[in-house]
Amino acid sequence: MTEPGEENQLTPPGPGPPQHTHRIRSHARGQTHLRGHQAKMEQESDAAPVPAEGMMQMFPCMAAPGQFGPEIREPGLKVWRVEKMKAVLLQPTEVGAFFNGDSYLVLEHRGDQGADLHMWIGEKSSRDEQVACAMLATQLDNFLGGDPVQHRQVQGYESPEFMKLFSRGVSYKEGGVESGFRRPQGGSGPIHRLYQIKGKRNIRAKEVELSWNSFNKGDCFILDLGETIFSWIGSQANIFEKQKVREIASLIRDTERHGKARITDINEGEETPEMLKVLGPVIKLAESTPEEDSQADVSNSASLYKVSDASGQMKLTKVSEKSPFAKDLLVRDDCFILDNGANGKIFVWKGMGANAEEKREALKMADDFIQQMNYPRMKTQVEILPQGRETIIFKQFFQNWN
Known part of the structure; x- marks a missing residue:
């Protein structure tokens, strides 16, 4: 694993059709240059x-x-x-x-x-x-x-x-x-969202389908109905998930509802009529295994990179590879990439003071990064967030976001 401040290496692509690749040049430890419009592309094959x-x-x-x-x-x-x-x-x-x-x-x-x-x-x-x-x-x-x-x-x-x-x-x-x-x-329509809270060390929330089919006994879930936020606790959920579900529910209330929503804790088997009105009758829920939490820890891992073009070329610097990150790592004059590619998602955060070129190139940054990390482009979601418009899924990777 690359330590913070170390040079990122471009892993050769695996078997498959020929691909176009960027030349990636590292001029200092922890810095990778993503070449922009002015850069020349090295073409591996005419068929790519x-x-x-x-x-x-x-x-x-x-x-x-x-x-x-x-x-x-x-x-x-x-x-x-x-x-x-x-x-x-x-x-x-x-x-x-x-x-x-x-x-x-x-x-x-x-x-x-x-x-x-x-x-x-x-x-x-x-x-x-x-x-x-x-x-x-x-x-x-x-x-x-x-x-x-x-x-x-x-x-x-x-x-x-x-x-x-x-x-x-x-x-x-x-x-x-x-x-x-x-x-x-x-x-x-009105706010109706369901989040799954899963993991043991790297505990994350992810939005899932609004259905009892998304539930299981081994995890915690948040049913966000706007004015009411339900924290549902599975009978087999671990203590870390139980703590995290309350943190995420409070984060939603304080940052998205300005403290005006009501949080209600619900244990499995004690579902309220308001929940049943949205989700329908409870079905038989799947069991959970400790192995699932271990697998979730791997996919929930994340790293944070700063992107800058002060030198005339896009420069990528690893800031931290262990979340939760300190919020003050996000500097308003730059753009940042939060890498949750193991879970199929890349975030680009655009600081208010970042220059126009950096903001305009946000999707290009993500594409270059996905290619560099050998993530499957057609299976990796990208979310581009202006400063002040961060989502709950993004905020959860940081300490004490309020």
Whole structure:
């Protein structure tokens, strides 16, 4: 394992088709340079997919300006499909069906409560469509003042947060731009979220499907209903999970509800009518084993890196490899990557004082990092967080966030 301050090495890719790789140069201990638009790419094979920045240079034109009007500031759910470098707004009856050869933008605007911008990538979406989607997301994010939390969702590995936007579910269809849509409207409603608390040493919360099928006897869960937050404690949960579930519930209350929500502890078998109204009748719950907690400890591990382009090139410096991290490690003048890739997720935190280039390159930073770490790109979620718009899942990696 690389110690903080040590040089990161790029592990050679495993068996598979040829890949394009970045040249990564280390000039000092703990510093890895991620080469930006001005960098030259070393092409391993003509058959490999063109990297994002290379593809942007190949396009004869950029995304058409002015595609997004003032209506995007209105609360609600809007979905665009990427068609030939343009974002085409879907009709309400078209929302919820995704063609596996396309890429989409999904904007959930909650008025004063902020917005989330999702880039959905179909498993057969072309590389140029994916790049166009990222460019359009940047344009939309700029239009909204850089406020939205950005997420990259990949087909088959979408987050529960994304799936719950579509009240009638999501369907995948074969094909691409030439096909038509036929799908009822989805939408967003009141706050209904379920978090699973799991682990022994590295204990983490992750959002899961809002269903009794997500529960088991060996873990703790948080059912967040807005004004009421239920901490559900499984009969076989360990003492560390019981402590953590209360910490996360308090974090939600204090940072997202401004201290106004009510926290209620619920032991397994003592579920309230309010819980049953949301989740339905309790089903037979799965047992848990100590091995599951050990496996969770591995996948819950995380490291924190600082990203800066003060030298003219993106420079990556490992700040800490053991969480929970001190919150003051996040410096407002820089961007940071929180690596939870073992659990399939990468976070990019954008400080308010970071320069425009760093903020604009946030998704590129994540892609370079995913490639460097040999994480599967089409199975790794990316979340881009402006300072002040951090999610509960991100905050839990830090000490005493309030």
